Structure formats: structure tokens, C-alpha cells
Amino acid sequence: MRFLLISPALAAGFILAGCATVGTPDQSALAPPSRSAYYGTLEPFAREAVYFVVTDRFVNGDTGNDHRDQGGTLRTFDIPLAPCNGVAGNIGYLGGDFRGLADHLDYIADMGFSAVWITPVVDNPDEAFTGGTPPGCDSFLSDRGKSGYHGYWGVDFYTLDEHLPSADLDFAGLAGALHARGMKLVLDIVGNHGSPAWTMTHDQPKFGKILDHGRLIADHQNLPPQKLDPEHNPLHRFYNTTGPVDADKGSIYAGNLAQLADFDATNPDVLNYLAGAYEHWIGQGADAFRIDTIAWMPTAFWEAFTQRIRAKHPGFFMFGEAFDYDAAKIAVHTQPGHGATSVLDFPMKRAMDAVFGRTRAGFETLAPTLYLDGGPYADPYALATFYDNHDMPRMDADDAGFIDAHYWLFTARGIPVVYYGSEMGFMRGRAEHAGNRNYFGNEGIAAARAHPIRTKLARIAKARAGSIALQRGLQLDLELEGERAAFYRVYDYHGSAQVALVLLNKGDAATTFDLGASLQPGRWRDAFGEVAPRRFEAGTHVEVGPHDAAVWLLDGAITDAALRARLDRLMASRAPRTNGG
Numbered sequence: 001m002r003f004l005l006i007s008p009a010l011a012a013g014f015i016l017a018g019c020a021t022v023g024t025p026d027q028s029a030l031a032p033p034s035r036s037a038y039y040g041t042l043e044p045f046a047r048e049a050v051y052f053v054v055t056d057r058f059v060n061g062d063t064g065n066d067h068r069d070q071g072g073t074l075r076t077f078d079i080p081l082a083p084c085n086g087v088a089g090n091i092g093y094l095g096g097d098f099r100g101l102a103d104h105l106d107y108i109a110d111m112g113f114s115a116v117w118i119t120p121v122v123d124n125p126d127e128a129f130t131g132g133t134p135p136g137c138d139s140f141l142s143d144r145g146k147s148g149y150h151g152y153w154g155v156d157f158y159t160l161d162e163h164l165p166s167a168d169l170d171f172a173g174l175a176g177a178l179h180a181r182g183m184k185l186v187l188d189i190v191g192n193h194g195s196p197a198w199t200m201t202h203d204q205p206k207f208g209k210i211l212d213h214g215r216l217i218a219d220h221q222n223l224p225p226q227k228l229d230p231e232h233n234p235l236h237r238f239y240n241t242t243g244p245v246d247a248d249k250g251s252i253y254a255g256n257l258a259q260l261a262d263f264d265a266t267n268p269d270v271l272n273y274l275a276g277a278y279e280h281w282i283g284q285g286a287d288a289f290r291i292d293t294i295a296w297m298p299t300a301f302w303e304a305f306t307q308r309i310r311a312k313h314p315g316f317f318m319f320g321e322a323f324d325y326d327a328a329k330i331a332v333h334t335q336p337g338h339g340a341t342s343v344l345d346f347p348m349k350r351a352m353d354a355v356f357g358r359t360r361a362g363f364e365t366l367a368p369t370l371y372l373d374g375g376p377y378a379d380p381y382a383l384a385t386f387y388d389n390h391d392m393p394r395m396d397a398d399d400a401g402f403i404d405a406h407y408w409l410f411t412a413r414g415i416p417v418v419y420y421g422s423e424m425g426f427m428r429g430r431a432e433h434a435g436n437r438n439y440f441g442n443e444g445i446a447a448a449r450a451h452p453i454r455t456k457l458a459r460i461a462k463a464r465a466g467s468i469a470l471q472r473g474l475q476l477d478l479e480l481e482g483e484r485a486a487f488y489r490v491y492d493y494h495g496s497a498q499v500a501l502v503l504l505n506k507g508d509a510a511t512t513f514d515l516g517a518s519l520q521p522g523r524w525r526d527a528f529g530e531v532a533p534r535r536f537e538a539g540t541h542v543e544v545g546p547h548d549a550a551v552w553l554l555d556g557a558i559t560d561a562a563l564r565a566r567l568d569r570l571m572a573s574r575a576p577r578t579n580g581g
Helices: 098-102 105-109 171-180 268-283 299-312 327-334 346-356 399-409 441-448 452-465 468-472 561-573
Strands: 050-053 115-118 156-160 184-190 193-196 209-212 215-219 260-262 288-292 317-320 415-419 474-481 484-493 496-505 511-513 522-526 534-536 542-544 548-554
Touching (some): 098 171, 184 268, 193 209, 268 299, 346 399, 399 452, 468 484, 474 561
Parallel strands (some): 050 115, 050 415
Antiparallel strands (some): 193 260, 474 484, 522 548
């Protein structure tokens, strides 16, 4: 490898501004910096890299909690579907549990992940659903015959689903196991709905019901929303009778997704129940929340919810799922008065799929999704970035595409999230019922350990874990075009200064970066620790191999005048705000 780096000379006015935060800024933010400050975010959770598991589909560590006879003729365990192009999905429980996760935390940490996001843990129904529509290879929200293995059909939000804990390992125990390794637990929460609630052949136990520590407080009674009578039946008051109106977006959401019991966000009892339940899980060790279907409830509800959570847990980090590729629409949730959470970065996800999937679009496709210079997000650097998950087809890419995607994901702005199995391209390209959520198990872990995707993923994830600039630095793009990307990440705040130079090549041949004559001189070190530190001067070149990355770190401040001018302009474009959390 040959070495280089340079930046074009650009002039801009100097204005110092802060940037938005999703949680509580570092305590150092309380003291003014002694020089111009450069940072992407002060959000502490931006340090993390997140591994997402559908808990039931990861590893069965305790067969004693499988409940294989549960449901009788409407069994809940192991319900295979007809194969889709040779691979069968499954809509029953398959045994993954807290023990299987706790026993393999070293496997996850060894890849460089510092947080684990798990699917909801609350109690779900004990039978397969008899209503709805039958699932097919490409179907979505089709739940006939499905069990609640995924956890999103909450019945008692204060009670663990019986398939997850072991006699010696409850939720607090799992959180403790993560914390003992310096890792965080991200809990998936649902506020929009409970379990499927109508179209059943008969009123099934638990379906459409809400319990509070075992006490029935709401019941849909197998009635469609329009036939509920909240005025005369107290058990109906938890639910909407029509689709909710989202005044913030000026549109009407259909509501009642897939016959799910749709909660009435205007009912204070709903807020009290949900906030109380999720405060309980924070008390058991949850470190952050991923909020399911955040866009399906009015932002006024999430403002009240997040204020209540942060009143007791200042700075508690939350990111929502607003399944929309329009940045302006999903960004509303990041703003003050609307919940001030982070969100999953769906616009970048779509661009990543194009750039790193089979179509192999150029890096320029990613540029408009970054919003480094203005834009709708309160803090784009605290967005949860990803390329697929359990609700959409997995990314369809070859091994090189996954490797290139991870190099981008762990160096560009945002908090990287990787779905279980992607470290070996598991079930690539497959939708929910066509294998997306299939069981991984000890066999998958064994196969993944030496896989080239995982090897390269661990390489870049560990580099990010060791660099404050890659975690929270301001991103200054130098080149995003075709098969090449070059950018700086700059963190210079309250006496801590580091610069990362990132050079990415997703092409099939080596390429040499020569970015001009305005290089920040200094003694740079390889973020991977694979080669000796080098003195960079104007005219240095770096050759980057095919489907590879070069990441160089400068432990000090940017002094080049042209670079500082451009950084000043980027900082000035950021709207200064804190959410008070």
C-alpha cells in the first residue's frame, strides 16, 4: 500500500455553532471550548455499534423454555411455511432465548459491537392467530397461522414472555451479562398496538387483550374497530375505533395494521400504562429503546412519553422506526416538541441497497442522504444507520458488496446497526416469509466465524470502536463518486482532538487517491494497526485495494486553513439545540 491524503482548498466564512443532540451532551459541553469546536454529535450513544437480533431466531440456549406443546391444535412452536425458491420460512417459535444470547456475547463483541438490540420481551399470546390473511413468499402484514415469536404482539407489557428467560437468567440477568462486558442492551418497544384483535374464528385467549400484571384492563373482544363501544364498555377505551390522524404530517394513517389492537394515543391511561411498563424495563437494565411504528402515533404522544422517560432517566437514548424513505417525514420525530428521538435512517438504507447491492450504483447516490450541510434532522450524526432488517428483504449483495457496505456503515456519520447473520450474508435477498427471519443457531455462528464478510466487518468495527473521530466527528466529504469515497471525520472539542481520513474503494481493481495539494500534514497512524505510522505531506498518495478501505488517524487538530474554513461552514450550518434530556 502507498500512502496519501489531500483536501481541496475551499474558502468559507467563519461562524461557530453547536450541533443538536438526541440525549444528554457530554459534561464537557458545559464548559466553552478554548478554540473552534468541530464535532458531528455530542450524543454519548454515538460511541456504540449495534447488533440486532430477533431473539427467538438467534440461538436456543435452553430447550426447557421452548413450550413445544403450547397452543394444542393451534400450536406455537415450529410452524414451517411452504418453500420460497427452495427455502422455507417459519412462523412459529424456534427456541432462541436469553440464554442463547448471553452464551454468545463474546461472539458478538469479537466483531466489534458494543450494543445488542433485541426484539420485544413482553408476554405474547399462547396460540397461533386464526384471523388475518395467510402469508406468502412476498407478503407483508399477513399473519394467519403465525405465533408471537417476534414479540411485537404484546398482551401484558409488565411480564416477560415465557419463551425467553431461564430459571437462572431473567431480563435483568441478560442486561447484567451485557454490562459485565461493557456492552449495552437496546430494547425494542411497541407503543402503537397490542396483539391481533379481530377476524379470528373465535375469541382466542389473550388476543386483543391488555393485562396489567395479569389483571385484564382492555379487551377488543374479536370486534372490528368500528364496532367497539368505548363510551359504554370500559374494556374498549384503550383502543381506536378509526385510523388515527397525524396532524403533524397532514395525512391520515390507515391504522389497525394487520388486525392489531390499535391503541388510543389520546387516552392518558394508555400513556400511563406504556410509560410505566417501559420504565420497569429500564429499571431491569435496558440502556436504550428502539421504538416500533413510531410514525403511527401522533408526535404529541411521543413528546409526552419521552419527557416522562427522561424525567427519571436523563439523556436516555431512543430511536424510532418511521418506515418512510422521505427524510422530511421521518425527521419530524427528531425535533423538539415531537419526541426529540433519533430515527432509523431509511433514506440512507435505500441508497446503500443501490450502492452495495447488485445494481452497484456509485457513491454519489449516498451523498444526498447524509444531510451534512443543513437538512431536516435535529442531529443527523445520531441517526441509526442500516441497510436491512427483519421487516424488509435482506440486502441482496455478493460478499464484496457486504464488505463494502460495512466499510461505509462504520466510517460515515451515524450509529451503525447490523442485522444478525449479515456477517456471513445470511439469507441475503430474502423477505420475511422467505427466510429473512430464519433460525441462525450454533451452526450459523460456527459457519460465520471465519467468513470473509465477518473478518472485514470486525476489522472496521474495531477501528471505529477505537476512534472518537469515527464515532462522533464532523464529516467533511472530499470525493463521493463512482467506486470511490474519500472524507474526513473531525472531532475537536474541549481539549480532545482527532482526525480520521477515510478512503473507500468498492471497485474490482486498486485505485490511487490524490485529492489535491491541500493535505493536512502530520504524523498519521493506521486505524487498523496493520502498518507503521507515516508522515503525510502535500503530494502523498494512497493506493487502496479492491473492495478495501484505508483509514488513517491524526491525533491532533486540523491546522490547514482551507480545511478549517470548510469545517467552520459545516458547523455554522448545524442548528444548535439540545433536547433538555
